[in-house]
Amino acid sequence: MHYTGEVYRPPLEAYTPLLEVTYGCSHNNCAFCTMYHRTQFAISPMADVESDIIEISQSYPRPIERIYLLNGDPFVLSTEKLIEISDLIHKYIPEIKTITSYASFYNLKNKSKEDLKVLREKAYNELWFGVETGDREVLSWLNKGCDLEEYHKGLEKMKYAKMSYNAIVMQGIKGRGKSKENAKETAKFLNTYSPIGIFIMSTDVQYGSLLFKMREEGKFQETTNRENLEEQIELLKNLNVPGDVLYSSGHIVNLVRVSSHMRNKEKMIKKLEYALESLPTEVLDSKNQARAI
Structure with a gap:
């Protein structure tokens, strides 16, 4: 090969x-x-x-x-x-x-x-x-x-x-304080022509990227784990797609992982809300994505 x-x-x-x-x-x-x-x-x-x-x-x-x-x-x-x-x-x-x-x-x-x-x-x-x-x-x-x-x-x-497609979505890409706004606009777009799968990735600022330069210049502020969870909840609440659409934040880069079909939207929201209520404050207010539940 x-x-x-x-x-x-x-x-x-x-x-x-x-x-x-x-x-x-x-x-x-x-x-x-x-x-x-x-x-x-x-x-x-x-x-x-x-x-x-x-x-x-x-x-x-x-x-x-x-x-x-x-x-x-x-x-x-x-x-x-x-x-x-x-x-x-x-x-x-x-x-x-x-x-x-x-x-x-x-x-x-x-x-x-x-x-x-x-x-x-x-x-x-x-x-x-x-x-x-x-x-x-x-x-x-x-x-x-x-x-x-x-x-x-x-x-x-x-x-x-x-033509069917899977959508990869970046939570936190709009920056600190703007997560819910980003979630609503992203959901609006995905609702236009539904993908068959929606996959969540947490924004990670990579050395050598333009985003890294923006952060160093103060033009981009990273979201916290709390904001990322709130963004996922807002995204799920605003998604209006068929029940058989797969939704997954199961990638290792995400703090809290939920994976199911959209017919189980409320169950996924409840798990994310539970994480907001139960995780330690120092974890929620950190930008470290290393831990997962």
């Missing part, structure tokens, strides 16, 4: 075969992210892609119904290139049902709604989007490569194509 530089995938894809079609990140400029700073973006040669598909077909237990494309944003590839990759996957793994990867609304600016419809028919039917926030103010400096209007245009394309 060809794996170049850093390799990342969502926790839920832990047992999914990983196929490198790009490495690094074509955008690589998000204010909070340092994941691909050491790896220059490039597109994998199709000969390498094909040999890796063959290896996956021979080394993984069959049937193989799902495959995950690496790395930072494979959906930056042209529609034609993505179709070529899909055709190769189907050639060697005909039972495949889902081809998934990280994607962004930045990627969708160069794809039409008809492109997405064709790609969905080619098994690109469930993608992972770093939504981060639905707050216009935050998006203005987050350097996601698009603004809130372009976010909504991307959603409309996906809705037309009936």
Whole structure:
């Protein structure tokens, strides 16, 4: 298998075969992210892609119904290139049902709604989007490569194509004192076209990121654990999505972990409220995310 530089995938894809079609990140400029700073973006040669598909077909237990494309944003590839990759996957793994990867609304600016419809028919039917926030103010400096209007245009394309997506959301990204506002705006965005999964990540200020520079200059103040819990509660209260949507703050970066389907929204809210009532004040008012319950 060809794996170049850093390799990342969502926790839920832990047992999914990983196929490198790009490495690094074509955008690589998000204010909070340092994941691909050491790896220059490039597109994998199709000969390498094909040999890796063959290896996956021979080394993984069959049937193989799902495959995950690496790395930072494979959906930056042209529609034609993505179709070529899909055709190769189907050639060697005909039972495949889902081809998934990280994607962004930045990627969708160069794809039409008809492109997405064709790609969905080619098994690109469930993608992972770093939504981060639905707050216009935050998006203005987050350097996601698009603004809130372009976010909504991307959603409309996906809705037309009936393309499913998982949304990764960052709690605390609007900064201290603004958590509930961020939660309401993010919920409003997610309610527009519901994802099939909502995954919460706590904002972590990484050395070398623009966000680190902003913090050092006093332009960004980190939220406390208390604010992050309050933000999750506000987000859940404002989400109006189907009951079968998966909601999870189960990632290790989060202080309190809840994971269930939205039909159990009230139970998740109660667990978060209990944490607010029962955790020590020094933990709640700390910015340290090391402890989890």
